[in-house]
Amino acid sequence: xxxxxxxxxxxxxxxxxxxxxxxxxxxxxxxxxxxxxxxxxxxxxxxxxxxxxxxxxxxxxxxxxxxxxxxxxxxxxxxxxxxxxxxxxxxxxxxxxxxxxxxxxxxxxxxxxxxxxxxxxxxxxxxxxxxxxxxxxxxxx
Amino acid sequence: xxxxxxxxxxxxxxxxxxxxxxxxxxxxxxxxxxxxxxxxxxxxxxxxxxxxxxxxxxxxxxxxxxxxxxxxxxxxxxxxxxxxxxxxxxxxxxxxxxxxxxxxxxxxx
Amino acid sequence: xxxxxxxxxxxxxxxxxxxxxxxxxxxxxxxxxxxxxxxxxxxxxxxxxxxxxxxxxxxxxxxxxxxxxxxxxxxxxxxxxxxxxxxxxxxxxxxxxxxxxxxxxxxxxxxxxxxxxxxxxxxxxxxxxxxxxxxxxxxxxxxxxxxxxxxxxxxxxxxxxxxxxxxxxxxxxxxxxxxxxxxxxxxxxxxxxxxxxxxxxxxxxxxxxxxxxxxxxxxxxxxxxxxxxxxxxxxxxxxxxxxxxxxxxxxxxxxxxxxxxxxxxxxxxxxxxxxxxxxxxxxxxxxxxxxxxxxxxxxxxxxxxxxxxxxxxxxxxxxxxxxxxxxxxxxxxxxxxxxxxxxxxxxxxxxxxxxxxxxxxxxxxxxxxxxxxxxxxxxxxxxxxxxxxxxxxxxxxxxxxxxxxxxxxxxxxxxxxxxxxxxxxxxxxxxxxxxxxxxxxxxxxxxxxxxxxxxxxxxxxxxxxxxxxxxxxxxxxxxxxxxxxxxxxxxxxxxxxxxxxx
Numbered sequence: 001x002x003x004x005x006x007x008x009x010x011x012x013x014x015x016x017x018x019x020x021x022x023x024x025x026x027x028x029x030x031x032x033x034x035x036x037x038x039x040x041x042x043x044x045x046x047x048x049x050x051x052x053x054x055x056x057x058x059x060x061x062x063x064x065x066x067x068x069x070x071x072x073x074x075x076x077x078x079x080x081x082x083x084x085x086x087x088x089x090x091x092x093x094x095x096x097x098x099x100x101x102x103x104x105x106x107x108x109x110x111x112x113x114x115x116x117x118x119x120x121x122x123x124x125x126x127x128x129x130x131x132x133x134x135x136x137x138x139x140x141x
Numbered sequence: 142x143x144x145x146x147x148x149x150x151x152x153x154x155x156x157x158x159x160x161x162x163x164x165x166x167x168x169x170x171x172x173x174x175x176x177x178x179x180x181x182x183x184x185x186x187x188x189x190x191x192x193x194x195x196x197x198x199x200x201x202x203x204x205x206x207x208x209x210x211x212x213x214x215x216x217x218x219x220x221x222x223x224x225x226x227x228x229x230x231x232x233x234x235x236x237x238x239x240x241x242x243x244x245x246x247x248x249x250x
Numbered sequence: 251x252x253x254x255x256x257x258x259x260x261x262x263x264x265x266x267x268x269x270x271x272x273x274x275x276x277x278x279x280x281x282x283x284x285x286x287x288x289x290x291x292x293x294x295x296x297x298x299x300x301x302x303x304x305x306x307x308x309x310x311x312x313x314x315x316x317x318x319x320x321x322x323x324x325x326x327x328x329x330x331x332x333x334x335x336x337x338x339x340x341x342x343x344x345x346x347x348x349x350x351x352x353x354x355x356x357x358x359x360x361x362x363x364x365x366x367x368x369x370x371x372x373x374x375x376x377x378x379x380x381x382x383x384x385x386x387x388x389x390x391x392x393x394x395x396x397x398x399x400x401x402x403x404x405x406x407x408x409x410x411x412x413x414x415x416x417x418x419x420x421x422x423x424x425x426x427x428x429x430x431x432x433x434x435x436x437x438x439x440x441x442x443x444x445x446x447x448x449x450x451x452x453x454x455x456x457x458x459x460x461x462x463x464x465x466x467x468x469x470x471x472x473x474x475x476x477x478x479x480x481x482x483x484x485x486x487x488x489x490x491x492x493x494x495x496x497x498x499x500x501x502x503x504x505x506x507x508x509x510x511x512x513x514x515x516x517x518x519x520x521x522x523x524x525x526x527x528x529x530x531x532x533x534x535x536x537x538x539x540x541x542x543x544x545x546x547x548x549x550x551x552x553x554x555x556x557x558x559x560x561x562x563x564x565x566x567x568x569x570x571x572x573x574x575x576x577x578x579x580x581x582x583x584x585x586x587x588x589x590x591x592x593x594x595x596x597x598x599x600x601x602x603x604x605x606x607x608x609x610x611x612x613x614x615x616x617x618x619x620x621x622x623x624x625x626x627x628x629x630x631x632x633x634x635x636x637x638x639x640x641x642x643x644x645x646x647x648x649x650x651x652x653x654x655x656x657x658x659x660x661x662x663x664x665x666x667x668x669x670x671x672x673x674x675x676x677x678x679x680x681x682x683x684x685x686x687x688x689x690x691x692x693x694x695x696x697x698x699x700x701x702x703x704x705x706x707x708x709x710x711x712x713x714x715x716x717x718x719x720x721x722x723x724x725x726x727x728x729x730x731x732x733x734x735x736x737x738x739x740x741x742x743x744x745x746x747x748x749x750x751x752x
Contacts, residue, residue, distance in 0.1 A: 036217050067357070071270045078267045082260055091256045092312040130224050134231065161424075166416070173423040180430045187438035208437070211380055215430060218387045222426075225394055226419055233412045245413045 002052060010052045017045030021120075028116045029094070035077075035116035039123025046124075047131050055132070066132060070125025077118025080111050146186045153179035164242050166230045170223065177219045181212040252307035254297050255324045258332060259372050261290055266364035273356045280347055283360050287340045290367070294333040301329045302730070306744035308377070316377075316746030317447040323377035323745055326731040327584065331374045331512060334588050335505045337713075338595045339367050341706035342497035345599050348702035349497060350401055359399055366392035366501070373509050377745055379436065379443045382513070383429055386477070389509070390422050393502065401495035405611050414486075414493035421486050425476045432469035439463060446745035449520050449738045456525075467522045471531060474517065478510025480569060481538040484562045488546075491561065492554030496602030499554060503561045504595030508587050511565065514572050515583065519735045524575070533573035537667050540566025544674035548681070551612050553601050556682055557594065560637055563671060564590050567652050570668060574659050581732035582651035585725065589636070589644040589717055596710035597633040600626055603703055604686060607694040613682060617691020625704060627687045629711040634683040636714055638676040643718035647725070 021041035024033035049058050084093040095111040153175055160172025188208030234240050265286040272279040301307055301324055309322040324332070343363065350359055369389030376382050397418070398411045437443055439460065440451040452463055472483070479487040491502050514532060522528050543563030550556040568590065571583030603626050608616050620627045636645030649672055656665040717724055734740055742750060 036213075040220075071267070071273075074267045075271055078264055082264060085253070085256065085260070090310050090313050091260055094312070126221075127224070130228065134228065161420075169420060173420065173427075176424070176427045177430075180427045180434070184430065184434045184437075187434050207443075211433075211437075214380070214384060218384065218426075221391060222387070222419075222423060225391065226423070229394070229398075229412065229416055229419065233416055236409050236412060245416070 006052050010048055013048060014045045018042055021045070025116055025120050026113065029110050029112040035119030036123055038116075039120040040127065042120070043124050043127035043131075046128055050131055066125045066128040068125070070122045070129065073118045073121025073123070073125055075118070077115050077122060080115040080118060083111055083114075146182065146189065150179055150182045150186065153182060165240050166234055166242055166245075167227075167240060169242065170226045170230050173226065174219065174223045177215065177223075181215055181219075184208050184212050184215070252297075252300070252309055252324065254293060254300065255307050255309040255322045255375060256311075258290065258294060258297065258324075259322060259368060259375060261286060261293070262364045262368035262371060266361045266368065269360040269364060270357070276352050276356055279356065279360060283343060283364070284347070286364070287336070287343045287367075290371075291333070291336040291340045294329065294336040294371075297324055298326070298329045298333050298727075301326050302727075306741065308745060315749060317442055317444045317750050320381050321377040321444065321745055322372075322375045323446075323741070324375055325741060325744070326727070326734050327512070327515065328374045330584070330588060330727065330731060331508065332371050334591045335370050335374070335508070336367075338501060338504045338591055338710075339363075339370075341595060341599065341710055342501050344706045345500070345602070345703050346495070346497040348700040349602065350399070350495060358395060362392045362395045362399075366396065370505055370509060374512060377445050379433055379445055379448065381443075383426070383433060386429070386509075387426065389506070390419075390426075393498075393506070394419055396498045397490060397494040399495055399498070404495075405605055405609070406493055411493045414489040418486050418490045421476060421483075425473050428469050429473040432466040432473065435466040435469070436463070444746065444750070445516065445520055446738075446742040447750045449523070449742060450750055452521060453523075464522075464525065464527060467517065467525065467528050468531070470517050470521075471514070471528065471535070474510045474513035475535060476510070478507050478514065478565055478569070479539075479562050480510075480535045480565060481542050481562075484539060484543065487562060488555050488558040491558040491598075492552065496598060496605075499557075499602070500595035500598035503558065503598055504591040507561060507565055508591055511568055511572065511583070511587055514569065515580065515735065518572060518575055519580065520738050520741060523736075523738050529573050529575045531573075532569055533661075533664065536566050536569030536573050537664055537671075538566070539563070539569060540668060540671040541674075544671045544678065547678040548674060550678075551614055553604065553611055553613060553616075553682065553686070554598070556613070556678065557597050557601055560675070560678060561590075561594055563675060564594070564637070566671065567649060567668065570664065571652050571655055574655055574661070576655060576659055577729070577732045577736050578651070578655035578658050579732075580735060581725070581728045582648065582655045584731050585651050585728040586648040588724070588728070589648045589714070592710050592713050592717070593633055593636040593643075593645055596629065596707055596714060597637070599703070599707045599710070600630045600633060603699045603707065604630070606699055606703075613685040615691075616686045617689040618687070619691065619694060620687040622695040623687075623699075625708065626699070629707050630683060630687070632711045632714050634679040636718070637679040639672050640676070641718065643714050644721065645714075646718060647721040651725070 021038040024041065025035060025038035028034035028038065081092060084095060085091060087095060089095070097109045099107055099109065101107050157172045157176035157179055160168045160175060163169070185208060188205030233245070237244055265282060268282050269279050272282060297307070307324045310316070311320045311322065366389055369385050369392060372385035373382055373389065376385060394415050397415050400408060433443070436448060439455060440448055442448055442451060456463060476483040491499050494502055518528055518532065540563055543559050543566055547556055547559035547563060550559055568583050568586040571579040571586060604619065605611060607623055608619065610616055632643055636643040639645050639649035653665060653668065656668060
């Protein structure tokens with residue numbers, strides 16, 4: 001049995017938490033925030049879901065393979081780690097492109113954001129894999 | 142402010158030492174994670190030269206931003222290691238059917 | 251700016267991720283792993299040649315120059331250690347292709363193997379103290395995962411693996427806390443983390459009488475001593491190294507304890523050069539390690555535990571060279587470092603083969619294997635000769651160099667004790683060889699050991715023989731290394747000549 005308060009709070013926190021974590025993720029490369037923090041926040045929102053509703057309830061609704069997400073995240077992060085080498089810059093440099101878009105005007109694209117997105121996915125995947133593995137095990141008296 | 146930080150660090154070290162010494166596998170992991178946080182506080186105190194946050198409030202002496210980057214890294218590493226340690230302790234406790242380190246007797250010096 | 255230095259750190263992590271992504275296609279995954287490991291070996295040898303020809307190579311990460319950003323530095327010491335580790339990693343990888351069951355290798359084994367490779371390369375190459383801590387943690391996390399991986403027809407119970415890993419984990423968490431503490435002391439006093447910059451500032455502050463910095467030096471001795479399994483922090487090694495799957499045992503005993511020794515070398519030559527107390531402490535630790543390891547190895551019946559204790563003892567010889575802090579001593583230590591990596595990884599791989607043939611771990615229940623397994627017997631003999639320090643293999647030269655260095659600095663008491671340790675080494679090494687390959691026993695045939703397992707053993711044994719018979723170029727290289735690291739100014743000038751000096 002899940003109490004009404006817990007249910008309402010959890011679902012609200014899930015959306016707010018994920019939205020806020022995305023804003024942290026995109027702000028990360030020159031304001032407070034970043035891939036790890038955003039990932040930890042998303043993961044904790046999902047963890048709350050697991051804690052409140054239990055493993056079966058969550059897994060019938062979200063069919064996400066967290067291990068694959070963390071592998072994908074690592075791959076993205078490593079791609080952006082290596083990318084500067086292709087431009088003759090040192091490892092881990094941040095590449096900055098400024099492009100003109102219709103309607104939006106001048107948009108600055110930074111490769112550090114790509115790296116952060118990779119880290120975000122890796123952290124979410126890794127934490128939730130651990131949570132999933134340890135959720136639903138019987139306790140030792 | 143700094144003396145308060147020193148007291149907190151000392152208390153954390155004491156708690157960590159007590160928990161690690163206790164002999165219960167889970168408490169040991171908790172103690173180790175407290176130990177890591179005690180060290181993180183210590184690093185913060187190293188860069189703490191005034192009462193204001195870095196780059197904000199230019200009137201005072203700004204704190205050192207590098208130490209914050211250092212402990213952020215240390216926290217991330219700590220998260221990974223603690224998660225692994227807890228998982229390992231969980232499997233080990235189920236395998237041994239005991240939470241006491243004293244019972245993990247298979248290893249000989 | 252050297253691209254090669256960056257690639258030696260970037261390629262392992264790229265391979266780790268690639269093997270993780272390719273987990274559904276085992277053949278492709280293994281192919282990628284072997285190609286990448288071979289490339290790393292060749293690349294690191296090229297780096298040694300490049301550094302030898304043109305001097306220290308650096309790579310400035312993300313474009314922030316030396317004392318502000320993180321720099322990867324390849325001097326002769328780092329480059330040669332990376333080259334040796336890459337060769338041992340390649341041998342262990344080829345061995346594990348035939349040895350590890352394909353189920354576990356798919357999702358965790360190969361990715362963790364390359365994360366470990368990245369951690370080791372990074373630890374050798376980084377020029378930043380905090381970055382060294384990060385690479386240590388990368389290494390340790392991968393090791394925890396690799397040690398508990400179960401191999402095919404394992405003779406080691408799962409419980410034993412879990413216990414050993416837990417022990418290792420607890421000790422290393424405390425070690426990490428101490429390392430951060432030492433870093434905090436150094437950073438709080440000097441305001442820098444770049445090792446070259448630290449060298450200058452520590453030197454200046456110590457000249458002004460800031461002796462509390464020595465506390466940090468002792469904390470680092472504890473941390474690196476823990477990694478190098480120096481007495482009194484040796485007790486984890488005989489549990490962890492034998493519990494791991496055989497190729498990982500080889501990597502652990504061959505390379506991982508070398509990382510600790512590398513840390514001590516940097517500590518005594520770059521951060522605290524010429525501080526008498528530090529070298530004296532290392533000498534005392536070294537002699538205790540040497541004797542205790544040898545005595546304990548004498549009493550072991552488990553083949554892998556015996557090799558683990560002998561690793562401790564050999565580490566003692568190595569640290570004697572480090573503690574002397576003379577050019578001869580350091581040259582001997584580096585020579586020892588390179589050769590011990592080859593000898594011990596070869597012996598662990600051979601021990602894995604022996605365990606596979608006999609289905610036994612205990613020396614008591616082995617015997618008469620020489621008939622059925624001539625190749626294993628020959629390679630194991632080469633390893634045994636090297637452990638005992640007898641010609642014509644590389645172990646002889648490395649011990650000879652250590653003894654020479656001891657004589658030249660007039661440390662006759664240490665020389666005497668080291669000779670006792672060397673004598674005990676002959677005893678435990680030959681005891682193992684005789685027990686396994688001679689005497690009565692059912693024996694067994696090595697035909698069940700695949701070519702992918704025998705080839706790396708033979709290759710490493712061949713290297714041991716080559717470095718024993720044609721030691722002259724390697725001795726020349728290690729003397730050049732010692733000459734380079736004895737003067738911290740060479741390192742400082744290469745990393746940040748202008749910004750650090752002002």
